[in-house]
Amino acid sequence: EPEVTQTPSHQVTQMGQEVILRCVPISNHLYFYWYRQILGQKVEFLVSFYNNEISEKSEIFDDQFSVERPDGSNFTLKIRSTKLEDSAMYFCASRYGTSGGRSTDTQYFGPGTRLTVL
């Protein structure tokens, strides 16, 4: 069964450094998402992406964050200058969408990247 994959599984960085988190969504999916989960807290929406542009973003997704689909398979989240409070588990998700009468509303999640900012 196709899965969303994410690399790396764990990233440790120094405050102020740039990090790029990578995701490979399910191959025929059209909608892509990033969420994060701070330790012990709930999963929070960051951004959604469709047709090579951001569809919606949360207040968390400030100018330090950016997303990109550099090729036909990868979907990346960049944090330009990391802060201590960016330490969290970051989840990528993808969804097929609707095409030719076929619809699926289910978002499928990757295993996550644990980001630790020191």
Next chain:
Amino acid sequence: AQSVAQPEDQVNVAEGNPLTVKCTYSVSGNPYLFWYVQYPNRGLQFLLKYITGDNLVKGSYGFEAEFNKSQTSFHLKKPSALVSDSALYFCAVRAPTGGGNKLTFGTGTQLKVEL
């Protein structure tokens, strides 16, 4: 704004007994409702969803959930719990329309099934 409440941080149940994990929601319009499960050091796994149709939906691993519009609830149930069901369960809601179709999650309920 959409929101989800999971009133119980933890639910304990004996193996073989029925289990219920509670969820209530708030959203404009008809809700799209989801349950996900998270095992330690793993991602979120989809269990089941309600979009439209029968109020009782069946999902993976013998789980089911009942949509109750008047009570704005979507409780997760299983007739007979297994020790392997022990995990963190998240309820999520999505508005029926809107640009990104984001999911809003509850705070999660830790299910502990004991022998």
